[in-house]
Amino acid sequence: MGDYELIRSDGCTVTGRLVDGRVDGEVVVRWPTGEIKSRKSYAMNTPIGMHTRWDEDGEVIETITYEGGIPVLVNGEPPPGPDDEPPPTPGGDGGDV
Numbered sequence: 001m002g003d004y005e006l007i008r009s010d011g012c013t014v015t016g017r018l019v020d021g022r023v024d025g026e027v028v029v030r031w032p033t034g035e036i037k038s039r040k041s042y043a044m045n046t047p048i049g050m051h052t053r054w055d056e057d058g059e060v061i062e063t064i065t066y067e068g069g070i071p072v073l074v075n076g077e078p079p080p081g082p083d084d085e086p087p088p089t090p091g092g093d094g095g096d097v
Contacts (some may be wrong), residue, residue, distance in 0.1 A: 027039075
């Protein structure tokens with residue numbers, strides 16, 4: 001399919017690239033104002049690097065760093081273990097992909 005741009009029901013615009021039906025490269029979601037809501041990178045559907053989400057005022061609300069598809073840092077800290085209570089997710093996942 002190649003590059004795509006979708007406008008979601010919440011008015012946000014999603015841009016990215018599909019290769020063989022998989023997300024590959026950077027996915028950017030913009031608020032209806034045009035400001036960036038999230039920026040994420042994928043290698044054939046596998047999350048890689050730092051994924052960042054911003055609120056409508058431009059403040060970073062979450063960062064997740066991935067290595068080989070596994071989250072290794074959440075907001076600069078190791079992710080909780082299986083016995084830990086997960087922290088609340090501000091605003092949910094937002095359906096950004």
